[in-house]
Amino acid sequence: xxxxxxxxxxxxxxxxxxxxxxxxxxxxxxxxxxxxxxxxxxxxxxxxxxxxxxxxxxxxxxxxxxxxxxxxxxxxxxxxxxxxxxxxxxxxxxxxxxxxxxxxxxxxxxxx
Amino acid sequence: xxxxxxxxxxxxxxxxxxxxxxxxxxxxxxxxxxxxxxxxxxxxxxxxxxxxxxxxxxxxxxxxxxxxxxxxxxxxxxxxxxxxxxxxxxxxxxxxxxxxxxxxxxxxxxxxxxxxxxxxxxxxxxxxxxxxxxxxxxxxxxxxxxxxxxxxxxxxxxxxxxxxxxxxxxxxxxxxxxxxxxxxxxxxxxxxxxxxxxxxxxxxxxxxxxxxxxxxxxxxxxxxxxxxxxxxxxxxxxxxxxxxxxxxxxxxxxxxxxxxxxxxxxxxxxxxxxxxxxxxxxxxxxxxxxxxxxxxxxxxxxxxxxxxxxxxxxxxxxxxxxxxxxxxxxxxxxxxxxxxxxxxxxxxxxxxxxxxxxxxxxxxxxxxxxxxxxxxxxxxxxxxxxxxxxxxxxxxxxxxxxxxxxxxxxxxxxxxxxxxxxxxxxxxxxxxxxxxxxxxxxxxxxxxxxxxxxxxxxxxxxxxxxxxxxxxxxxxxxxxxxxxxxxxxxxxxxxxxxxxxxxxxxxxxxxxxxxxxxxxxxxxxxxxxxxxxxxxxxxxxxxxxxxxxxxxxxxxxxxxxxxxxxxxxxxxxxxxxxxxxxxxxxxxxxxxxxxxxxxxxxxxxxxxxxxxxxxxxxxxxxxxxxxxxxxxxxxxxxxxxxxxxxxxxxxxxxxxxxxxxxxxxxxxxxxxxxxxxxxxxxxxxxxxxxxxxxxxxxxxxxxxxxxxxxxxxxxxxxxxxxxxxxxxxxxxxxxxxxxxxxxxxxxxxxxxxxxxxxxxxxxxxxxxxxxxxxxxxxxxxxxxxxxxxxxxxxxxxxxxxxxxxxxxxxxxxxxxxxxxxxxxxxxxxxxxxxxxxxxxxxxxx
Numbered sequence: 001x002x003x004x005x006x007x008x009x010x011x012x013x014x015x016x017x018x019x020x021x022x023x024x025x026x027x028x029x030x031x032x033x034x035x036x037x038x039x040x041x042x043x044x045x046x047x048x049x050x051x052x053x054x055x056x057x058x059x060x061x062x063x064x065x066x067x068x069x070x071x072x073x074x075x076x077x078x079x080x081x082x083x084x085x086x087x088x089x090x091x092x093x094x095x096x097x098x099x100x101x102x103x104x105x106x107x108x109x110x111x112x
Numbered sequence: 113x114x115x116x117x118x119x120x121x122x123x124x125x126x127x128x129x130x131x132x133x134x135x136x137x138x139x140x141x142x143x144x145x146x147x148x149x150x151x152x153x154x155x156x157x158x159x160x161x162x163x164x165x166x167x168x169x170x171x172x173x174x175x176x177x178x179x180x181x182x183x184x185x186x187x188x189x190x191x192x193x194x195x196x197x198x199x200x201x202x203x204x205x206x207x208x209x210x211x212x213x214x215x216x217x218x219x220x221x222x223x224x225x226x227x228x229x230x231x232x233x234x235x236x237x238x239x240x241x242x243x244x245x246x247x248x249x250x251x252x253x254x255x256x257x258x259x260x261x262x263x264x265x266x267x268x269x270x271x272x273x274x275x276x277x278x279x280x281x282x283x284x285x286x287x288x289x290x291x292x293x294x295x296x297x298x299x300x301x302x303x304x305x306x307x308x309x310x311x312x313x314x315x316x317x318x319x320x321x322x323x324x325x326x327x328x329x330x331x332x333x334x335x336x337x338x339x340x341x342x343x344x345x346x347x348x349x350x351x352x353x354x355x356x357x358x359x360x361x362x363x364x365x366x367x368x369x370x371x372x373x374x375x376x377x378x379x380x381x382x383x384x385x386x387x388x389x390x391x392x393x394x395x396x397x398x399x400x401x402x403x404x405x406x407x408x409x410x411x412x413x414x415x416x417x418x419x420x421x422x423x424x425x426x427x428x429x430x431x432x433x434x435x436x437x438x439x440x441x442x443x444x445x446x447x448x449x450x451x452x453x454x455x456x457x458x459x460x461x462x463x464x465x466x467x468x469x470x471x472x473x474x475x476x477x478x479x480x481x482x483x484x485x486x487x488x489x490x491x492x493x494x495x496x497x498x499x500x501x502x503x504x505x506x507x508x509x510x511x512x513x514x515x516x517x518x519x520x521x522x523x524x525x526x527x528x529x530x531x532x533x534x535x536x537x538x539x540x541x542x543x544x545x546x547x548x549x550x551x552x553x554x555x556x557x558x559x560x561x562x563x564x565x566x567x568x569x570x571x572x573x574x575x576x577x578x579x580x581x582x583x584x585x586x587x588x589x590x591x592x593x594x595x596x597x598x599x600x601x602x603x604x605x606x607x608x609x610x611x612x613x614x615x616x617x618x619x620x621x622x623x624x625x626x627x628x629x630x631x632x633x634x635x636x637x638x639x640x641x642x643x644x645x646x647x648x649x650x651x652x653x654x655x656x657x658x659x660x661x662x663x664x665x666x667x668x669x670x671x672x673x674x675x676x677x678x679x680x681x682x683x684x685x686x687x688x689x690x691x692x693x694x695x696x697x698x699x700x701x702x703x704x705x706x707x708x709x710x711x712x713x714x715x716x717x718x719x720x721x722x723x724x725x726x727x728x729x730x731x732x733x734x735x736x737x738x739x740x741x742x743x744x745x746x747x748x749x750x751x752x753x754x755x756x757x758x759x760x761x762x763x764x765x766x767x768x769x770x771x772x773x774x775x776x777x778x779x780x781x782x783x784x785x786x787x788x789x790x791x792x793x794x795x796x797x798x799x800x801x802x803x804x805x806x807x808x809x810x811x812x813x814x815x816x817x818x819x820x821x822x823x824x825x826x827x828x829x830x831x832x833x834x835x836x837x838x839x840x841x842x843x844x845x846x847x848x849x850x851x852x853x854x855x856x857x858x859x860x861x862x863x864x865x866x867x868x869x870x871x872x873x874x875x876x877x878x879x880x881x882x883x884x885x886x887x888x889x890x891x892x893x894x895x896x897x898x899x900x901x902x903x904x905x906x907x908x909x910x911x912x913x914x915x916x917x918x919x920x921x922x923x924x925x926x927x928x929x930x931x932x933x934x935x936x937x938x939x940x941x942x943x944x945x946x947x948x949x950x951x952x953x954x955x956x957x
Contacts, residue, residue, distance in 0.1 A: 005692060032435070079316060082316065086411050090415050097448060102441060102444075111437075
């Protein structure tokens with residue numbers, strides 16, 4: 001067993017990536033509903049949607065960079081290595097899911 | 113494989129420890145069985161009861177196949193048919209699938225994680241009784257001819273008062289909600305137990321993959337069930353009191369029900385699939401004779417699957433008129449969800465490909481799973497594509513797809529697990545006379561029934577039709593489909609006989625018959641009530657356990673807690689990530705209290721059903737009182753400090769540490785509660801933005817002074833709760849602070865009642881008033897529960913259960929009241945903002 005334990009708060013990082021993905025989906029869906037209900041101009045609505053997605057992707061990218069660039073703490077042992085792998089994996093998966101699921105629909109007609 | 117022979121002194125030592133532990137942990141005979149709180153007993157009850165409901169649901173399914181076997185059949189009248197297919201779906205989903213995975217989680221998780229029991233045994237028992245009574249209410253209603261008849265997802269307005277004036281819908285709403293209370297209590301318990309009650313040394317990277325599957329599933333349940341519970345409560349309030357949440361003529365919207373239902377309904381598919389994937393991930397390495405490939409990738413896939421499954425609820429609503437751009441989010445999400453599923457399937461195939469697979473009966477069911485689940489997944493991707501969904505929506509194609517997914521995800525892995533773990537449960541190995549023909553009849557019958565159903569769906573046959581004319585070209589397909597159904601049923605009949613034969617004539621085994629590598633086999637079989645005579649220190653990887661050598665050592669008491677003390681039911685609590693022991697958890701003994709509490713809950717539900725609302729309120733108060741009573745003997749009456757647990761280690765009892773299971777349980781319960789509150793906020797905004805007949809004719813108004821007074825009182829209660837905690841820490845009396853909290857809560861409830869009475873527009877006239885009333889009601893209920901916390905605090909302080917170090921009661925109260933204050937401020941703020949929001953609607957074109 002390692003000398004120090006991985007802090008339990010790191011458990012949150014396991015779900016942080018897809019938490020941001022969920023936030024992106026909810027904000028995009030809500031913004032789209034508002035835009036259509038209040039008849040926003042198509043260009044403004046699309047711009048708002050794209051900006052929302054880009055902000056979320058930037059957050060995900062920053063989290064991923066932060067996670068992968070931080071040197072591993074040798075005192076934390078195998079459990080920490082496991083956490084690093086799974087957190088990085090879920091962040092990358094969340095980025096891919098955000099690009100593939102939330103990106104292409106923004107090219108479609110907005111409120112039809 | 114044979115177990116190592118023990119020397120006589122070792123045997124005597126193991127036997128003595130066994131007798132001492134049995135005297136403490138065993139459930140009594142006769143009627144005392146009703147008081148059992150042991151996870152093995154309750155887990156088995158869950159599994160067998162859900163199997164009974166599976167059989168009833170299966171018979172109902174067969175009845176529908178009889179009706180549809182030929183055109184113009186007069187076997188059932190339309191009303192009976194509606195009740196039969198509604199109950200078939202409801203029973204299979206709510207009374208079989210979810211309780212079955214709960215039963216499997218309860219029975220196997222502590223054993224696989226090397227623990228003696230779950231964290232809250234009485235809650236487990238309460239959950240079981242709620243499930244049993246809720247299921248019984250639904251079944252009796254069907255027999256009485258007043259079963260639910262609006263389909264298993266109860267769409268409004270069909271399920272509303274106008275089109276279903278009887279109690280049929282109420283039976284579903286109340287019965288299913290009753291069962292969901294059970295599911296939520298168990299989800300909290302499972303999460304806390306997995307995080308805090310693993311074997312010492314079992315860090316999260318050493319946890320069996322089954323533990324990850326069950327952990328993520330339970331977390332999903334915490335978030336998935338509240339939207340449906342909220343929807344059920346709102347629909348029942350609409351039906352009982354006329355508040356129009358789903359009535360478009362008064363500012364409601366039928367689509368709100370669909371959103372709330374599918375926010376639960378789609379994740380529920382994965383709530384069913386993930387535990388069964390855990391079963392497969394446990395069994396496949398055993399039969400492949402090699403460790404599971406891609407443990408870490410599978411953990412990532414489980415997390416991804418959990419989130420993606422929530423993000424695609426709208427794919428059940430592709431035809432309701434949502435704009436294309438929004439549909440595309442959910443269409444793409446529905447397609448991409450196949451990726452993490454495929455990661456797991458390829459990991460299993462790689463495990464088999466790189467191992468030395470041996471063929472045995474469970475493997476047949478595993479390969480059937482691959483075949484059927486792959487087909488179900490592929491038709492799922494087809495339905496994810498919007499244009500195809502528009503063609504196939506509400507046809508028999510969808511019914512076929514969901515059966516392929518449900519059977520692939522649940523039934524076949526479940527049957528594989530049944531044959532794998534039956535020796536553990538019964539202590540006997542299979543005779544195998546009927547098992548093979550049973551398998552082939554189930555497999556062939558299943559495909560015959562549902563493969564053809566795809567075709568009849570593509571030919572245009574709608575789902576849920578009572579009959580057809582005979583000129584549509586559906587006759588032969590329907591007939592063969594029905595014949596297949598009966599072949600499958602005969603297969604299940606043979607399987608039941610086979611299991612009964614094994615129970616009676618199976619060869620007795622004392623140890624693992626499969627050469628497995630997980631901890632549940634490192635105990636005598638069938639498992640004794642204490643599970644492990646002592647707790648193993650895990651210092652090997654998750655799949656390198658050797659039960660054959662480990663079991664005798666644990667039986668001799670060579671692990672942790674290999675002794676008895678004070679007649680306590682002891683197990684260990686560990687650090688969440690590292691698995692280092694940090695507390696001694698003393699579990700409550702057998703008690704009838706869960707049964708009485710569940711009976712009181714059932715009484716309240718039945719009173720609601722009979723529209724005796726005052727009696728229902730009294731029943732709810734009784735349930736609260738029983739919960740307070742149940743807490744009175746929990747914990748220890750004095751401080752003990754660190755107590756020895758073996759291996760030269762000492763840890764304090766759970767009553768004297770900060771991160772004890774009750775603390776974490778309340779946090780996760782509040783996560784679930786917060787989801788329900790968020791769903792309520794979503795519902796309010798959804799109606800405001802999307803429902804017809806907004807804004808209301810009457811101008812909404814709320815008394816600002818009273819609203820501010822409510823929030824102030826709630827925060828005063830929360831601050832006083834902190835004061836009482838400080839007082840107990842300084843060894844002074846906290847009663848004055850508790851008194852202030854009580855007064856503040858009573859004041860807030862009274863003020864909320866006045867506010868609800870003054871709401872404009874009246875809650876029965878428009879959904880705006882209705883949502884305002886429910887938002888305020890939510891806070892009043894929480895303030896009321898806060899009062900129960902405070903009453904319990906006073907009683908337990910008087911009984912000597914609370915001290916400076918044993919302060920969990922007061923910390924729980926503080927947390928609850930802080931949550932109530934924060935949600936109260938949000939809810940009251942939204943109610944105050946409603947007039948302004950209505951003004952914003954004027955800006956719509």
